[in-house]
Amino acid sequence: MSVPIFDSFLTTTEIIRTFDDTAVIQAMLDFEAALARAQAAQGLIPGPAAQLIEQHCKASLYDTDAIIVAARRAGSMAIPLVKALTQAVAANDAEAASKVHWGSTSQDVIDTGTVLVTRDALALINDTLDALCRQLLVLAEQHLQTPVLARTLMQPAQVTSLGFKFANWAAPLIRSKQQLKTLVRNALQLQLGGAVGTLAVMGEQGPAVARRVAADLGLAINDGNWHTQRDDWVRLGLEVAILTGSLGKIATDLSLMAQGEIAELAEPSGQGRGGSTAMPHKRNPVSSMIALAAAARTPQRAAGLLANMGQEHERGLGNWQAELADWPGLFMSAHGALTALLEAMNGLVIDTARMRQNIDNLHGLIFAEAVSIYLAGAIGRPAAHHLMETLTARAVSEKIHLSRVVRQAIDADDRLRSQLDLEQIDALFDPVAATRNGHQIAEKLVSQLRQTFENAP
């Protein structure tokens, strides 16, 4: 595979193929073919010349490794490829060969080729993203009423609805899906400007040729060119980075909830999945690992895109080439993470009993705020806060359930007893009741997410 081994291990075969040498070369040749067709249609070059060029626009005809080596000397992937194509055409018709790549420049064919393979990559990403959103919405709907510990600053906090957690995982993914849909309209655009962006060689016909090429390849077309104005392109890459960041958030939560000592969720097991050479009993969270690695690498690639925006004059030296080289990694990481998490979510093991047990293990301490608020209403906030500090400290140190500590405190204090309603206090310690607000908010959220998701084409 055209990817180093520890890279390919973290992504998918499908998306590696999208960006592999042959695919990129073929996409560049697709541009050359479309250019020739458009120029023939505009009468700039003879039809037969265009046909001959098109016939030679097949990646399998060329020696990729030799082209790479020559490209290093030439300073451009396009120069040796165009040379090889020209020679191939010339072997049939020297005149037609003079029309190859006519009026175009290296950056036109390289950028457009990259746009074309990126479109394929985005199709893969979109399909997997769709499936993942769908599955998360189903999980959210199934677990609206399931109590689970909410945790803040890596400490158990209060209870929430498990469906709310799933909905919160889905929401950013659905936003990214919409955003990608919007951004591709500008970002998947033809690059065609000629040597310095003015389409000078084709004269008056330049714009018409450009429109034809764009239509032929199904790409957007900008009024200028984007040789060194990379904002639309970078914006697309950064949205993929945001998507991967949101996947990383899911993987963070999943891996934390799958810790042996918490064990509320688990990735699916099965043939060859997550084993350990040294510990046959372990079930490693392999999907989380892939998504976390993707999220760990992506910010740097995003920074790379931004860092390379200062491309000099009409074509950048070093920065454009660096941007191109960093580009595929963003997509490979995203698809690796999506595919891994889809597999995890499709086979997700949800242990609701353990969730309940983890709540119970906290001896009612997570209901302290609710109790505190109730107390504040009855005896004033300062007194309530002070009392709760004492009581929760006792519950912690003596490992007694807070409800019992509270009851004892009230029993032992006449004033408190007269101000407080023990039954109301008991109700505050019910996990299902405590989940009610989370459940309601989640219900509304899920319904809106589903609507947004279903309505997006």
Add this chain to the structure above:
Amino acid sequence: MSVPIFDSFLTTTEIIRTFDDTAVIQAMLDFEAALARAQAAQGLIPGPAAQLIEQHCKASLYDTDAIIVAARRAGSMAIPLVKALTQAVAANDAEAASKVHWGSTSQDVIDTGTVLVTRDALALINDTLDALCRQLLVLAEQHLQTPVLARTLMQPAQVTSLGFKFANWAAPLIRSKQQLKTLVRNALQLQLGGAVGTLAVMGEQGPAVARRVAADLGLAINDGNWHTQRDDWVRLGLEVAILTGSLGKIATDLSLMAQGEIAELAEPSGQGRGGSTAMPHKRNPVSSMIALAAAARTPQRAAGLLANMGQEHERGLGNWQAELADWPGLFMSAHGALTALLEAMNGLVIDTARMRQNIDNLHGLIFAEAVSIYLAGAIGRPAAHHLMETLTARAVSEKIHLSRVVRQAIDADDRLRSQLDLEQIDALFDPVAATRNGHQIAEKLVSQLRQTFENAP
């Protein structure tokens, strides 16, 4: 100023003020006041309590440094501030004090406070961005027909229209302006979820209170909360980063064109601007320097936003705090760069004679493509390419104008003389004619950019 000295030197006093200690504390207090008002309006707390709270929501009443020191121990800026506010209210009315910050959590007040100061920062950015776009469009319109060297890979390439360069500088700025306008709709949103995002304390009334607070503060409201779903927020930050990247591109070009040996553009001079302690004759490109520094620092901050997206469970440990701390720098750099470039563009020194001279200094070599294409049409591309390699090599080594070398070659070769038209060749060496295509493309581009710009509110 609440910024280290080598930071403050690269930005503006106005935007430093937007994010300074007092402004942030005040914005947090504005949230507390709005929360109390909304809860009073919903009947959750007494009206007089809300009024009393509101009266104490003035940053000048509190000791910022002491709050920061206490915040380090507490692990949150909000805890000591809320405590100080509560104590201040309690000095008047202990009961009202128990309603301070009620049903809210640290992250609610901190995030919303940050949103409020960010809105102020964006207003500053938008104003300066508007002025810069306007000035660039004027420059573009003025110089549509001015020939200037286009340069690719840091080498003179061919001629283009100076107006085209200006238009290409303006285009990404106008796109960023539009994009920011779209993104703030979601990103400038209220944060209000209570301890774990479920608004549990306020019960059924939570959503209504949230809607009131959002309306009061003029913020958007989301269906859930965004405690650990930072995508909308990050997306806004990344767009500011893209804007700064586009400014860096302008500064790159400007500083290259302002080099003493090129001298086509110069930043304005004047009182205290760009002097050198050791070289009284130098005019340093100070605006470019500030914009380049901004563009150099911004990718890392953008990476920081993405790297901190994996916030654990319902509130992140370390990553949320890192994101907050990195946030203002993005805006301070952007405004520093915008202000610097606006000053540069308002007083830009444009030396069109030098532009022409730089073209002439290249001995016609930049017209080689045009000649080559003409030759290819006449004698076939391979022969043309081969001939031009020889002729341009001679023009370079003997420092003779290419037009003369070409003419001599044709004169010396009967076959060529019969195939070629010397008058047509001479015309290919005219810079103004060579600019025609760039001029036409730029004209259309500028007109569309102006339309987009004028139509945006």
Add this chain to the structure above:
Amino acid sequence: MSVPIFDSFLTTTEIIRTFDDTAVIQAMLDFEAALARAQAAQGLIPGPAAQLIEQHCKASLYDTDAIIVAARRAGSMAIPLVKALTQAVAANDAEAASKVHWGSTSQDVIDTGTVLVTRDALALINDTLDALCRQLLVLAEQHLQTPVLARTLMQPAQVTSLGFKFANWAAPLIRSKQQLKTLVRNALQLQLGGAVGTLAVMGEQGPAVARRVAADLGLAINDGNWHTQRDDWVRLGLEVAILTGSLGKIATDLSLMAQGEIAELAEPSGQGRGGSTAMPHKRNPVSSMIALAAAARTPQRAAGLLANMGQEHERGLGNWQAELADWPGLFMSAHGALTALLEAMNGLVIDTARMRQNIDNLHGLIFAEAVSIYLAGAIGRPAAHHLMETLTARAVSEKIHLSRVVRQAIDADDRLRSQLDLEQIDALFDPVAATRNGHQIAEKLVSQLRQTFENAP
């Protein structure tokens, strides 16, 4: 404080003071005073002029904010400062004023000033680092024999020695301490090259003056200058980044082990530490939070240093200024993290009983490898691996202790019974015995670390 509020919250007052406006201005003035003294000593300027200059090298004499504003126009912090100093001296003696900053350049005073404040920052860092290393070594020595779960890929794996964990936390810190000591020798160096690094103005005496200034300020001196050769400087910054990375690793482990459901370690509690506005029972891992935030922000700053190394010619445009502005953050984060973790380690709550209980909760599964190896020795690895897969699956699904499952399997199978020794198998399930190897390796490691640590000055 000269730092934005959400920055200052994550670091210490001491190190903020090191880099604050006054300290930086004073350090720059210290350079000017030392330069004048050295030039007087070499006979280049009159002694009284040097004395007069020195008398005016007090930061309190100048208006920092005005200097910053003027610096933005001038493009250099040094220009307005030198101007102000010159004016102050000139008010006494115009001739002496002409000797201010003589033969030097903006970058000389700015870089040297930054070196001087960095030395102060490193002294703070070194002190806190020492104390932290010392405490970690003590903890390691105390807990060499304490069994604790080792965890891999976020899953319980096998038992190890708690002292080994502490020693592994200490080891990289001690390596960073040594490395910093080595690197400062080159990195804390004088910058003095004059306008373009050739010390041209001072003629033959330049090198002698430079040696005197370096000796006076206690700085190293390089054979050339380092105006645009930033490697020694960047190397120092990156080592601070590595230190912060190692602190982040400690904080990661600490926060994971302090999770409510694991509860093996806890940060100290106490007045105002780690409370929550909404959850009075929570003890938030505040030290971990500060160290994690530092570790989250530092890689980007390190990238900034590297990204700005390509400084043009003899003085960079934008990149040098960006490097300067990014520099203090590296040190502020490191000292914030060190101070926070020192506090955490000094009051660390270690629950060895809970560690044992967490081991026991795993039903012997973590001893599966030991059992597997024993079985492999007896019945061959493939058979052993296959058998253990079955047995551990049963232990998991039926929640029975693995030792019991193994015993039952052996009892039920004559062939196994004849091949295996039940007593040996029982011994494999003893946590203390299982820690023996970790204990021994840790003992040697700790002893070597202590030796290295004690021997470093």
Add this chain to the structure above:
Amino acid sequence: MSVPIFDSFLTTTEIIRTFDDTAVIQAMLDFEAALARAQAAQGLIPGPAAQLIEQHCKASLYDTDAIIVAARRAGSMAIPLVKALTQAVAANDAEAASKVHWGSTSQDVIDTGTVLVTRDALALINDTLDALCRQLLVLAEQHLQTPVLARTLMQPAQVTSLGFKFANWAAPLIRSKQQLKTLVRNALQLQLGGAVGTLAVMGEQGPAVARRVAADLGLAINDGNWHTQRDDWVRLGLEVAILTGSLGKIATDLSLMAQGEIAELAEPSGQGRGGSTAMPHKRNPVSSMIALAAAARTPQRAAGLLANMGQEHERGLGNWQAELADWPGLFMSAHGALTALLEAMNGLVIDTARMRQNIDNLHGLIFAEAVSIYLAGAIGRPAAHHLMETLTARAVSEKIHLSRVVRQAIDADDRLRSQLDLEQIDALFDPVAATRNGHQIAEKLVSQLRQTFENAP
């Protein structure tokens, strides 16, 4: 090649080969063979078993692509490889198969394998670095007396010695060479800790086996293990990043000096080098481009190493895998940049006449500081500064040589004429004289650099 096309275009075939799938797999197998040998030598496994294992440790025996696909499911490259090796051995001897990878863990084989291929990569880097340093020292020695413009903030400043520039390019490379030599002593170390770093399976013999394996593979050995203590490793990676940064600085200067309008240096031309598809006359700075792209990408990779240091507990989830995947890129970029710049420096075209002409074109303005200092000595600094502002402004606006303007001013002013020596002033405008100080400093610097370089093995 096992690298995406736009990556492979920016590096060398040799270093791609070092990190390609087969090389990495072979290195992992080398570890397994060495482990078996060591265990046999210690009597832990039978000699014939070790021999059989060793015979199967050949990468060509295994299907790399199948292993990668299986590794994604398993979450580790090692698991399917060890499985394949075990099966291959088992086909001959089931008992010997049970000794494969014995007492080791996935991370041991993966990390050690990566160390081994990294050693090969460093050898390539070191060789090319040596050659480049050597060539730069030669160039420095040849051009100690050649005057060239020094430029600060992208503006011509004063003259310096070209040899000084070359020496300043060489100095950081020689420092990196030394630093790499020091760092590999710790960083090229064996990883062998078993499941959780305690070498538990091998009991008392673990440390002896580890020493044998390290000696066998020629690697350092640490007292603990470095499963999640990555500082030594990261330090090595960061030094490679510093080296690439220093190469980027050279490429920045080279590409600026090679601009058509400056033309002081040029990269060598020749067959297929730096041509343009559209502009046959252009000689693109291809080496600079490759080095600049390397320098543009490297900071992000360095940030990735630092960002992934917080590896959890005894084996990281996602971060370790991300670090592994980012690692080779650092080395591939460095070697690409070194090779490109070596080619550029070996054939560097140095136009000393143009350097002189560029000095002359500045009308003596770059000597203004020298004149100013002379004037300050004669008429006091304030008067001198004021006078020079006027005179240089005149020289600029009227495009007259400053020496003429100065002479006219003196002629026109009796007081000045009496205070100043016209001959001395004339001498200040001599470029060769002005280079003297730079020459002397450079001479000393070059001599010391050569000594350091020659003495390093």
